[in-house]
Amino acid sequence: MSLLAQYFVTGIATGSFLILATIGFSLTRQVEGFLNIAHAELLGVSAFITWGLNVLAGWPLLPSAAVAIVVTSVFGLVIARAVYDPIKKLGPAVLLITSVGVAYVIGGGVDAVVGTGIRTLDIPLATTYKFYGLRITNYQLMVIALAALTAVTLALFLNKTSTGLAIRAVAANPELAASRGVDVRKTSRATWLISSGLAGLAGVMLAMIATLSTDIAFHQILKILAVAILAGLGSLYSVILSGLIVGVAMDMSVYWIPAGYRPLIAFAIVIIVLLFRPQGLSGRKAA
Amino acid sequence: MNFEALLVAVLTFGCLFSVLTLSLNLQYARGGMINFGTVAYFAVGAYAYAIVTQEPPSGLDQYLIGLNGPWWLGFLVAGAGAAGFAILTGWPTLRLRGEYLALTTFAFAEVLHSFLLNERGIGNGSVGLANVERPGISWADVPDSYVFAAAALLLMLATIIVYRRILASPYGRAMDAVRDDEMAAEAVGKDVARMRFEVFVISAVPIGFAGALYAMITTLVSPDLFTAEVTFFVWIALVLGGERTMLGAVLGTIVLVTFQEVVRGIPFETVRSAQIAASVEHMLTGAIFVIILRWQIFERISIARSQPA
Numbered sequence: 001m002s003l004l005a006q007y008f009v010t011g012i013a014t015g016s017f018l019i020l021a022t023i024g025f026s027l028t029r030q031v032e033g034f035l036n037i038a039h040a041e042l043l044g045v046s047a048f049i050t051w052g053l054n055v056l057a058g059w060p061l062l063p064s065a066a067v068a069i070v071v072t073s074v075f076g077l078v079i080a081r082a083v084y085d086p087i088k089k090l091g092p093a094v095l096l097i098t099s100v101g102v103a104y105v106i107g108g109g110v111d112a113v114v115g116t117g118i119r120t121l122d123i124p125l126a127t128t129y130k131f132y133g134l135r136i137t138n139y140q141l142m143v144i145a146l147a148a149l150t151a152v153t154l155a156l157f158l159n160k161t162s163t164g165l166a167i168r169a170v171a172a173n174p175e176l177a178a179s180r181g182v183d184v185r186k187t188s189r190a191t192w193l194i195s196s197g198l199a200g201l202a203g204v205m206l207a208m209i210a211t212l213s214t215d216i217a218f219h220q221i222l223k224i225l226a227v228a229i230l231a232g233l234g235s236l237y238s239v240i241l242s243g244l245i246v247g248v249a250m251d252m253s254v255y256w257i258p259a260g261y262r263p264l265i266a267f268a269i270v271i272i273v274l275l276f277r278p279q280g281l282s283g284r285k286a287a
Numbered sequence: 288m289n290f291e292a293l294l295v296a297v298l299t300f301g302c303l304f305s306v307l308t309l310s311l312n313l314q315y316a317r318g319g320m321i322n323f324g325t326v327a328y329f330a331v332g333a334y335a336y337a338i339v340t341q342e343p344p345s346g347l348d349q350y351l352i353g354l355n356g357p358w359w360l361g362f363l364v365a366g367a368g369a370a371g372f373a374i375l376t377g378w379p380t381l382r383l384r385g386e387y388l389a390l391t392t393f394a395f396a397e398v399l400h401s402f403l404l405n406e407r408g409i410g411n412g413s414v415g416l417a418n419v420e421r422p423g424i425s426w427a428d429v430p431d432s433y434v435f436a437a438a439a440l441l442l443m444l445a446t447i448i449v450y451r452r453i454l455a456s457p458y459g460r461a462m463d464a465v466r467d468d469e470m471a472a473e474a475v476g477k478d479v480a481r482m483r484f485e486v487f488v489i490s491a492v493p494i495g496f497a498g499a500l501y502a503m504i505t506t507l508v509s510p511d512l513f514t515a516e517v518t519f520f521v522w523i524a525l526v527l528g529g530e531r532t533m534l535g536a537v538l539g540t541i542v543l544v545t546f547q548e549v550v551r552g553i554p555f556e557t558v559r560s561a562q563i564a565a566s567v568e569h570m571l572t573g574a575i576f577v578i579i580l581r582w583q584i585f586e587r588i589s590i591a592r593s594q595p596a
Contacts, residue, residue: 111562274391
C-alpha cells in the first residue's frame, strides 16, 4: 500500500512536469489553431543550452537556466515568423505536417551539435525528504512548486493584463478580435514568446530531474499530446488536471503492469479519450 | 562507394517505400485521411511474414509461434494481417477528422510498437527475429540483391496498376466526389463513412506486402526498425513528390532514398563525424520538407501548367 502511495507522489511530480511541458503547447493550439509537434524539440533546445552553459562553460545553474529560457523563447518566435506565419492560410493539417519537418530540423541540429551519450547537469545530488514514509526529492518539490506558480501566473496574466486578454480574444474569435481593434499580429508574437518560454522552462526542469540524451525531446511530445488531448485541445485550465491524471496514471500503472508499458498508458489515454470523449475534460465542443 | 551496389539499394528500397507512399497518397490525397501510423501496417506485414515462416521456437527463443510455413503463405498472411489491423484501427477511428485522426493513428502505431517491444511472445521483444526466411528463388548466377530489387519493382508496379484501376473506375470517381465535396456526395447517395473505411483497408494491403518483402530483404524484424521515423519518412517523401500524382509519390520516395543511401555510403574516419552526417541528413530532410510546404512548389507548377500558354 505504501508503495502505491509512493508511486502516487512520484506521479504528482511527473504530472507537474507534464503540466509545464503542455501549457505552452495548448496555448499555441488555442491561439494559432494547430498542433505544433516541434514544441517538444524546444524543450530539448532549452535543456541542452542549460547543460552547455552549466557544464561546459561552468556557469551556475540559475543564469544558465535564465539564458536558456530567453533564447528558447526568442527561437520559438523566430521559427513561427519564418515558417508558420506564411502558411497559416493553408490550414491546420499543413501546419501540423510542417511542424514535423521543423521538429526534424531542430532535432537533427541538437544531435549534430551535442552528439550522442548521456549527460547530467553539474548540480548537487538530490536531497530526499521523508513524510510519513513517503520519499520526495527537493528537485521534485521544485517542479511541483514551479508548475503551481506558472499556472497561477499564467491565469493572472490571461485575466488581468491587456496582452493576456488580447490573447484570449484572438483565441476565441480572431476576426471579431481584429474588428474590435486587437492587434492580432502582436498578440500572435506574444503567444509564441510565452509558449516557447514555457517550453524553455520545462526544458530546464527536464535537465534537472532527468538524464539528458538527444532523443529525449521526441519522447516528450508523445506525453504532451496525451495530456493536451485529455484536457481537450486548446483548453488551458484543464491541462492542470489532465497533466496530473496522466502523470499519476503512468507512474501508478507500474504497480500493476510491467514498467515497459508506462509510455503506453499515455497512448491508451489518447485513444480512449478521442474515441469516447473527443472534446476532452474541458467539455468544450471540439472543432 | 560501389556505384552498382548503390543503384541496387536505391532501386530496392525506393520501390519498396514507394508502395507505402502510394498508399498514403491514396489515403490522403484521394480519401482525405491523415494517417500518422503508416509504420504500424508495415510492421504488421513484416512480423506476420516472420511468424508464419520461421521455425518453431527453440533454445533461447522467447517467441511462442513459429509455423515454418512456405514464403508465399507468409506473404499472403502479411497482406491479410495489415488489412486486419486496418479494420481493427480504422473502424473506431475513421469518424474522426483531420488532426484528431492523425493523432489516433499515431497513437495506435505507438501502442503496437510498445507491444512488439514488451511482449516477448510475439517476436522476442527488443531483440527481434533474426534469420527471417528468404524464398529460395535463385536464377543461375543472378545475385540475391538483384532478385529482391526486381521483386520490389514488381510489387510497386502491381500497386500502381491496382490503384489506377480503382481510381479509374466509378468507385474512384465516387472517391474524388467525396474528397471534393462530402455533403454533395452524401446527397447523391454515397456512403461517405463506408467509403473512407474501405479505402483505408484496401490501401493497407500493399503496405503489408511491402512489410513482408522488407523482412525478406533485411532478414531481421525488430521493433527498432519500425518506429515513427518510418511514418515521417513516407510523409516527407509524399510531400517531396507532390501529393497530386502517383508518379510524384514514386519520384519523391526515390529521391529521398537516394539521398539517404548516398549519405550513408560516404566513408567516415570517426564515429563522431558519421554521427554528425546522420544528424545533418536529418536536418536537411526536414528543411527540404519545410521549404516545399512553405512555398507550395508543386501547387505552383500545376497551376502554371493548367494555364494556357
